[in-house]
Amino acid sequence: MPTEVVWMMKVVRGFYSVAHAVKLCRPNVICAYPITPQTEIVENIAEMYANGEFENCRYITAESEFAAASILVGASAAGARTFTATCSQGLILMSEVLFNAAGMRLPIVLVNTNRALSAPLSIWNDLQDSMALRDAGIIQLYVENNQEAHDAIPQAYKIAENRKVLLPFMVCMDGFKLTHAYEPVDLLDQSLVDNFLPPYKPEAYLTTKKPLAFGCYAPPHVYMEFRVAMQNAMERAKSVMRDVFREWAEVSGRNWGGHLEVVHPDAKFFVVSMGSIVGLLRKVVEELRKEGIDVGLIKLRTFRPFPAEDLRKELSSAEKIIVLDRSISLGYEGNLSIELKSALYGFSAEIISMVIGLGGRDIPKEFLKDLIKNAILGKEGSGFKGVKEFEEVIP
Amino acid sequence: MLIEVRFHGRGGQGVVTAADFLAVAGFKEGYYTLSFPTFGAEKRGTPVASFLRISDEPIVVRDEIYQPDYVVVLDPSLFESVNVTSGLKSDGMLIANYPKGPEELKAKANIKSKVATINATKLAIEILGRPITNTAMVGAFAGATGILKLETLKKTVEEFFKGALIEKNKLIIEQAYNQMREVCR
Numbered sequence: 001m002p003t004e005v006v007w008m009m010k011v012v013r014g015f016y017s018v019a020h021a022v023k024l025c026r027p028n029v030i031c032a033y034p035i036t037p038q039t040e041i042v043e044n045i046a047e048m049y050a051n052g053e054f055e056n057c058r059y060i061t062a063e064s065e066f067a068a069a070s071i072l073v074g075a076s077a078a079g080a081r082t083f084t085a086t087c088s089q090g091l092i093l094m095s096e097v098l099f100n101a102a103g104m105r106l107p108i109v110l111v112n113t114n115r116a117l118s119a120p121l122s123i124w125n126d127l128q129d130s131m132a133l134r135d136a137g138i139i140q141l142y143v144e145n146n147q148e149a150h151d152a153i154p155q156a157y158k159i160a161e162n163r164k165v166l167l168p169f170m171v172c173m174d175g176f177k178l179t180h181a182y183e184p185v186d187l188l189d190q191s192l193v194d195n196f197l198p199p200y201k202p203e204a205y206l207t208t209k210k211p212l213a214f215g216c217y218a219p220p221h222v223y224m225e226f227r228v229a230m231q232n233a234m235e236r237a238k239s240v241m242r243d244v245f246r247e248w249a250e251v252s253g254r255n256w257g258g259h260l261e262v263v264h265p266d267a268k269f270f271v272v273s274m275g276s277i278v279g280l281l282r283k284v285v286e287e288l289r290k291e292g293i294d295v296g297l298i299k300l301r302t303f304r305p306f307p308a309e310d311l312r313k314e315l316s317s318a319e320k321i322i323v324l325d326r327s328i329s330l331g332y333e334g335n336l337s338i339e340l341k342s343a344l345y346g347f348s349a350e351i352i353s354m355v356i357g358l359g360g361r362d363i364p365k366e367f368l369k370d371l372i373k374n375a376i377l378g379k380e381g382s383g384f385k386g387v388k389e390f391e392e393v394i395p
Numbered sequence: 396m397l398i399e400v401r402f403h404g405r406g407g408q409g410v411v412t413a414a415d416f417l418a419v420a421g422f423k424e425g426y427y428t429l430s431f432p433t434f435g436a437e438k439r440g441t442p443v444a445s446f447l448r449i450s451d452e453p454i455v456v457r458d459e460i461y462q463p464d465y466v467v468v469l470d471p472s473l474f475e476s477v478n479v480t481s482g483l484k485s486d487g488m489l490i491a492n493y494p495k496g497p498e499e500l501k502a503k504a505n506i507k508s509k510v511a512t513i514n515a516t517k518l519a520i521e522i523l524g525r526p527i528t529n530t531a532m533v534g535a536f537a538g539a540t541g542i543l544k545l546e547t548l549k550k551t552v553e554e555f556f557k558g559a560l561i562e563k564n565k566l567i568i569e570q571a572y573n574q575m576r577e578v579c580r
Contacts, residue, residue, distance in 0.1 A: 011422040013415070123434070145455075177457050180411075181431040182418040279455035362459045 009186045014179040017146040017187075018085070018111050018171075019044035021153035023053060024193040025109075028080035028200075031060040031071040035090040036123045037175035038113040042085055065090040069097035069108075076106035077214045079205035081157065084108070087175055088115035088129045095133060101168050102137030102230065104215040107160035107200070108168045109153065113175040114275065116359040124360020125175040127275060127327040130303075131335045137230045138168045139237055140303040142274040147185050148256055149173045151248065154188070154197045158244050161200050164236040172303075174276040176360065188252070196251050234305040241302060259307035260298055262314050264289070267296030269376050270315060272340060273324040274300040277363060281324075284369045293376055300336065308343035318349045322375045326357045333382070353382040361386060398542065399460045400447040402532075403479045404469030407439040409529030412555065413469065414445035416533050420543050420551040421449045429454040442477050449542065467536050468492060469515070469528045480506050490539050490575070492516060492528050511539045511579050513571055522567050523560075534568035538575030545572050 012020070018041045022030070030049070032042040049059040062068035065086050072082040086094055091112055101108050112130050116122035130140055139159065143149045152171045160169035173179065204212055218226055242258050249255035263285060271281055278299045285297045298314060300307075315321060321344075325334025332338060337353035344351065352375045357363045367386060374380035400417070404410035411432040418430035432445040446460045462482045468491040473479055480489055487508045492515035493500045501510045515531035530552070537543040545568070552564045 009422075011419045011428060176434060177431065180434070181429060181457070182415045183429045183454070184422055184427060276457055279457055282455050364458050364461055365456060368458075 008189065009184045011182050012146070012185050012187070013040065013182050014146040014149065014173065015040035016044055017150040017185045018153065018173070019048065020187055021150045021193075022083050023048055024188055024190055025083075025154050025157050025197060026055070026081065026194075026199070027057055027083045027109075029058050029060065029072060029075035030054075030083045031062050031068045031075070032084045032086065033062050033065045033068045033090060035065070035086055035088065035115075037115060037125075037179045038085045038087050038090070038111070040179070041111060041113070045083075065093040066097060069094040069101065072108050073097055073101050073104065073106060074206075076101070076108050077104060077206045079200070079202045079207075081161075081200040082106075082108045083110070085111040085113065087113040088117055088123075091129045092117065092132060095136065098133065098138060098168060099136045100215055103226065105166040105230075105233070106168060106214075107157070107166055109156045109160055109171070110168065111149070111153075111171045111173060113179045114172055115175040122359040123175075125177055125326075126358045126360070127172070127325075127335070128358070130170060130172045131327045131329075133170070134304060134335070136168075137234070138170050138304065139165075139234075139241075140170050140172055141301055142172045142303060143178070143301075144276055144278045144299065146173075146178055146181065146183055147254070149178060150185050150188065151252060151254060151256065154193050155244050155248050157200070158197050159237065159241050161202075162237075162240045162244075163203065165233055165240050167230070167233055167237065172275070177276040186254075192251060196247070238302075238305050238307065241305075257299070257301065259302040259310050260300055260314060262296065262298055264294075264296035265314060268294040268318065269320045269322070270296050270298055270318045271322045271324065271372055272298045272300060272311075272336065274303065274336065275326065277324065277326070277357065280363065280365055280368060284365060284372060287369060288373060288376075291373075293373065295372065295376060303336075303339075306339055306343065308339075311340065311343045312347075315344060315347065315349060318347075320350045320352065320376060322352045322354065322372055325353065325355045328355050328358075337382075352380070354385050355383070356385045396451045397454075398449045398465070399463045400449070400465045400467060400536070401460045401463040401479075402445045402447070402467045402469065403473050403477060404443055404528070405439070405473070406441050406443050407527070408443075408469045409527050410443045410469055411445045413467065413529040413533050414447040416529070416548075416551055416555055417447050417449075417536065417543065419554060420533075420537075420547045421447075423547050423551065424543060426451060427453050429457070431457065433459060442473060463487060465490060465536065465540065467532050469532050471495075471516070474500070474503060480504050480508070483508050488539065490532070490535055492532060492535075511535070511575060513574055515571065518567055518570060522563050522570075530564045530567045531571040534571030535575045537568075538572035539579040541576075541580060545569060548572070 156169040414430035418428035421428040493512040515528040
């Protein structure tokens with residue numbers, strides 16, 4: 001029996017862990033369109049809203065994800081703290097608007113319940129959807145469990161709304177694996193969040209008293225400077241995020257690490273991955289170490305801005321690195337692997353890039369353990385893993 | 396200690412809720428718990444599975460359960476179409492809604508593990524008026540294994556149901572729990 005159970009800890013579904021945290025952040029406008037496996041997040045929020053649990057807030061139902069994102073662009077530009085959640089086709093449908101939101105420097109917070117992309121249609125989990133928004137100017141944080149998802153929401157607002165940043169923030173949590181899981185979550189209380197997260201006071205917002213334009217026409221002589229400013233904001237976000245992560249550890253007592261979490265930093269071999277699979281990897285790495293294999297683990301939390309310096313530091317003496325991707329840039333290789341290879345340019349470490357678990361294919365522990373072990377022993381190379389033999393029909 | 400349980404049933408019988416219910420109840424007794432479903436496109440009548448882990452340490456693994464300690468089957472017809480006992484540990488137990496009794500099921504499922512059965516459909520129809528067998532099997536699981544207390548399950552009912560369904564489900568759980576306790580312990 002565990003001896004210490006924090007009194008606020010409750011067994012809740014992943015959906016609720018997000019909804020509850022959103023409520024505590026006191027958003028002014030919430031707008032979403034339902035899509036599996038995001039639906040219960042907005043259902044829970046809508047229920048809280050209907051019960052009068054939100055103050056100074058409007059919950060707007062939209063006719064599509066495109067509309068939902070558009071409504072939030074208007075609301076955020078008017079100075080509202082905003083929230084939405086989506087995934088997969090919904091995120092892709094939002095994307096035209098989200099690129100704009102980033103360009104207009106609007107600190108919209110969204111939760112993406114990671115799901116595969118069509119076609120063929122899959123409601124199940126992988127990371128392909130958020131990867132498609134890699135270049136949008138949106139901060140991307142990947143979480144391992146529902147406590148981390150819960151804790152990420154107030155931090156997301158604090159980071160996104162920082163004057164040095166002002167960019168949309170996307171919290172990426174695995175669909176089904178996290179959203180549908182019941183597990184203990186230490187639910188935050190209002191006073192902690194209120195002390196941590198001040199109200200959003202934008203410097204520039206839409207008002208008739210001082211008219212402004214957002215996202216207007218930028219001919220060649222000014223456009224490029226806007227993009228440079230966004231890149232600078234992303235760079236500044238790296239240090240703002242470190243500060244906020246540290247502050248969160250102090251006020252909540254839960255330290256999720258920085259842009260990375262490193263387990264066994266002196267190891268010779270490393271596994272690098274992100275999202276809910278990291279839990280399983282922790283177990284696998286410990287089991288392999290008991291077998292005498294000197295392997296460590298890097299959990300990547302921040303994907304954008306990409307913490308290349310942190311990775312270079314942590315992996316400076318690694319001999320072999322195994323990257324586990326749950327998405328692929330078709331025509332090249334796993335997305336995280338591409339980024340890591342670029343970050344480690346000039347290093348001598350061998351990098352093995354594996355793509356697993358697409359479209360919700362389960363990743364059993366023994367399978368994962370064999371993959372990593374064999375890769376370390378030189379018996380397993382890069383590529384798709386866990387694929388059945390099939391005959392490709394070329395018409 | 397880590398106990399892994401796999402639930403099988405058909406869409407509409409509350410297979411997902413059964414695992415979730417026990418995750419909430421288990422936590423009330425001081426365990427760390429994790430439950431999650433495997434979803435198809437959820438249609439009434441199609442086979443559905445869900446998973447439950449109960450441990451005295453925080454649970455970090457989220458893969459599906461391939462070598463369960465317990466398999467709980469909510470629908471007797473599943474034995475015709477799904478290999479529900481796949482990977483069941485030899486010292487584990489199959490707890491099934493199966494009116495024809497454990498001996499016949501043991502022969503049919505061809506397993507060495509312990510088998511305990513209950514006519515949950517009958518119990519559900521008598522008390523709920525509908526063949527929704529999840530709460531009966533929740534009670535049966537606790538009665539057969541002794542892992543969770545009846546009182547905890549009854550308290551958990553209040554979090555999952557509203558109105559008249561609270562008392563009805565408490566009754567189902569109690570009856571299933573007692574029936575299984577007599578048979579198994």
